[in-house]
Amino acid sequence: MSALLFFIAAAGAISGAVGVVVLRDPFYCVLALVTHLLSLALLFLLLRAEFVAAVQVVVYAGAVMVLYVFVVAYVGDSGSSLGERLRQGVTQSGGSRLRLGSALLGGALLVELLIALLGSGLKAIGEYGASYSPGPRTYGTPAYIGNLLLTRFLLAFETASFLLLIAAVGAVVLARRRGGLGEEREPPASLGLTRPRGTGTMAEGVTGLEFAVSHDRGAKNGERDAQPEPEPATVGGGSSRGDAPEQEGGW
Amino acid sequence: MSIAWYLAVSAIVFALGAIGVMTRRNPLVVLLCLELMLNGANLALIAFARMWGNGDGQILVLIVMTVAACEVCIGLGMIVAIYRRDLPLDVDELRELQG
Numbered sequence: 001m002s003a004l005l006f007f008i009a010a011a012g013a014i015s016g017a018v019g020v021v022v023l024r025d026p027f028y029c030v031l032a033l034v035t036h037l038l039s040l041a042l043l044f045l046l047l048r049a050e051f052v053a054a055v056q057v058v059v060y061a062g063a064v065m066v067l068y069v070f071v072v073a074y075v076g077d078s079g080s081s082l083g084e085r086l087r088q089g090v091t092q093s094g095g096s097r098l099r100l101g102s103a104l105l106g107g108a109l110l111v112e113l114l115i116a117l118l119g120s121g122l123k124a125i126g127e128y129g130a131s132y133s134p135g136p137r138t139y140g141t142p143a144y145i146g147n148l149l150l151t152r153f154l155l156a157f158e159t160a161s162f163l164l165l166i167a168a169v170g171a172v173v174l175a176r177r178r179g180g181l182g183e184e185r186e187p188p189a190s191l192g193l194t195r196p197r198g199t200g201t202m203a204e205g206v207t208g209l210e211f212a213v214s215h216d217r218g219a220k221n222g223e224r225d226a227q228p229e230p231e232p233a234t235v236g237g238g239s240s241r242g243d244a245p246e247q248e249g250g251w
Numbered sequence: 252m253s254i255a256w257y258l259a260v261s262a263i264v265f266a267l268g269a270i271g272v273m274t275r276r277n278p279l280v281v282l283l284c285l286e287l288m289l290n291g292a293n294l295a296l297i298a299f300a301r302m303w304g305n306g307d308g309q310i311l312v313l314i315v316m317t318v319a320a321c322e323v324c325i326g327l328g329m330i331v332a333i334y335r336r337d338l339p340l341d342v343d344e345l346r347e348l349q350g
Contacts, residue, residue, distance in 0.1 A: 006252040010260045021271035047301040071327045106270030113262035125255045130304025160317040167321035174328035
C-alpha cells in the first residue's frame, strides 16, 4: 500500500515539475506547481512528517500559490505568446543552442546528485528509516515540532519571523505606486478648469458672475491678452482680490 | 519504500528546477522553478530526518519554507514593479540592474 502511494505521489511530483518547466502559459505553470506541491505533501506524509505536510498544503499550496495566481492575473502572459516565441526563435538561433546546453548541464547535475545521494555508502539509505511508534507526542507531530521550535531552535524561529516582517515591508515598498503622493496633490489644481460657471468661487462672489466668467474665459485663451480689457470696468480692489484664486485655476 | 527512492525523487525534482531556471525567460516562471529546487531540497531533508529519526531536518524544512515565502514576496514585488514601469518581462531583456 505504501509502495503504491509512493509511486503515485512520486509520479505526481515529477510530472508537476516537468509541467512547470515545459508549459508555456505561466498560469498553467502555477497550476502544475500546485499539483507538484500536493504530491510532495503526500510524500512527506509517507515519511511521517505530518506537521510539515500540513504546512506544505496550507501555507505553500494555499497562500503562496494564491499570491502567484494574483500576480499572473495582474501581469498577464506578456511576451510569452506562441507567435512571439517563434519569431524570437527565428531571430535568435543562439538561444536554442544555449537552451540545449543548459538542459545538458541540468542532466549532468542530475547524474551528479544521484551519484552523491545514492552512492554515498550510507547503509541506512537502503532501509525504511528509524523505528517509529505512533503516539500523541511522537516524531513529526505538531507537539514534537513545537517543542523543538520553542526550545532548541528558538533563535532560528525568531529570526525567521523577523525575516518575514522585513520581506513584507520590502514587498510593500517595491510594489507601491511610484510618486503616489505627488499625483494626489495635482487633481485640485486641474479641477478648476472643468468646474462649471457660477458655482460660488471667491472671485464670483466678489466681482459678480459676468466678470468672473469673462475673466475665466480670458484666462483660458491666454491671460496676458485678456486681462487688461475687463479690469477697468470694475473696482480695482475687487478685481485684485478676486484674481488670485482664478489665476491659480487657470494655470 | 526505502529512503533511497525518496532521495532519487528529490534529485530529479531539483535537477528539473535547475533546468527550468536556466532555460525559461519569464521571471515568474523562473521564480516557480526556484520553488521547485527548494522543494527538492526539502524532500531530501525530510527523507534524511526520517532516516535518523531526528526532528532537526523537519525544523530546517520549516525554516526553508519561511525563506521561500520571503523570496516569493520580494520576487513578486519586483515583478509587479517591473510591470508598472513598462519594462519587458523577460530575463534576457532585463540586463541593466540600475535605477
